Amino acid sequence: MKCSLIIPAYNEALVIAPTVRSLVDTFSKQVDFDWEIIVVDNASTDDTRKEVEDIAHTQVHVISLTQKGKGNAIRAGFTKAEGEFVGFTDADLSVAPSEILQAFLSMMSGDSDILIGSRTHKESTLPGREWWRTGSSSVFNMLAVAIVGVRTSDTQCPLKVMSAPGLRVMLATQEPTWFFDLEFLALCESLHLRIKEVPVTWNEHRYPTRKSKLSTFRDGVRSVGAMFRIRKNLPAQLTVLANISKVERS
Template sequence: MNEQNAGGARQRSVEIVVPVYNEAHVLAGSVGRLHAYLESSFPFPFTITVADNASTDATWQAALDLTQRLPHVHAVHLDAKGRGRALKHVWSRSEADVVAYMDVDLSTGLEGFLPLVAPLLSGHSDVAIGSRLHRQSAVQRGAKREFISRSYNLLLKAGLAARFSDAQCGFKAVRTEVFRALAPHIEDTAWFFDTELLVLAQRNKLRIHEVPVDWIDDPDSRVDIVRTALDDLKGMRRMFKQTITGRARIAAVPHRTRTTTPVLPAGAPATSAEHLEYAS
């Protein structure tokens, strides 16, 4: 993945994880669209990893087919569910400089991806998130989801003094070395994983970059809103206890280092005991 430019310098690279559970009906179309976009518009070496969270339909076979058809696509299969579990597994083992993820429905506009990862590739920031609550974001979703999202983020601000605006948007990136330092301290393996990552980053004085996004709600979302909300509240209580006891502070978090690698304009040519299966 780590290629060299014309001058012989190593180019910084990105690995994008697409976590999936029973998404055989949309996987090929979504990953194909993402792959085509990145090949034509993304100026850094990249890999797309489809992370199958113990699907019971034909998702794994669809992922294998994509690895045969598209040169930058890899796949990993886990025998246990959990988006956080899949991200933690792939991100911890990545050889890329920056790791990211996005939802398979591609609800977030892909035009926001380079602005998301550029501050991490340049060394300016440590974590980057897409924010649907930014005043410049363009969001299409129902009133119920809007209310839940804003209420959750208000709770984070009140209970955990969160300074980031949208913990739940499925469009995030982090410097790989930073994630490796934080990973052993992230306990959640499901939806609270994102919040836990962000709270730990903030508690350890890491820089979180926010990007306004264009976002269209997916009516076929598989998220159980009630169960997820209850799990989030439990996670917040656990994080609050960690904060007041000082256990949220991590000694070995790496500091930012500026790189001389230029961020090229969009459109420039790209020069657990669980059983796991890989394809690449």
């Protein structure tokens, strides 16, 4: 059994090496499954790729993608993944490596198709998170419910692990930006896949010198447009997925 972890990285030269080394250290201590880490250098203009290559670990791979966008990067990583279970997380490692490992182990129980971290889970802890970040996330989630109709409480938490049903949906997503998480979960919910939310210990400031690439106001405005775009495209995407399922069953 093999698990694949995808990390999209755009100009993450300052943090990508310690992130990958921390994950390698955590995953190397378990003997339950084989694993690989795939870093997708997403049109970086710094030394992101070189930092990963310098780690020189046989289970760490890096691919380059000239097309920008987190959604594009993760889909590119998924097409290269060899694992039966595939997940992704962010380069800033806001979710602890031990919790990422546990997510893969939990998926192996077979009681869900997709496992996602949730910062709104009652057992989650968010030490040091600014009030305005929590507030903006809450507004985003409320709009996602109202516009797209998703029921998942935290669509944007960067911890998602899935088995074959989720993999098929992931590769059918179209959204190029960081809003693709919402698109993915909207499709999964519409197809009645089993989604399990788990608590996380959230650390947004693991690397204090790293600056967020998101703007609360700018990306907040963009998110509304993305939600309407996702809602508009859902019927056609669901039709395509239904046709694929028919072919697979025939």
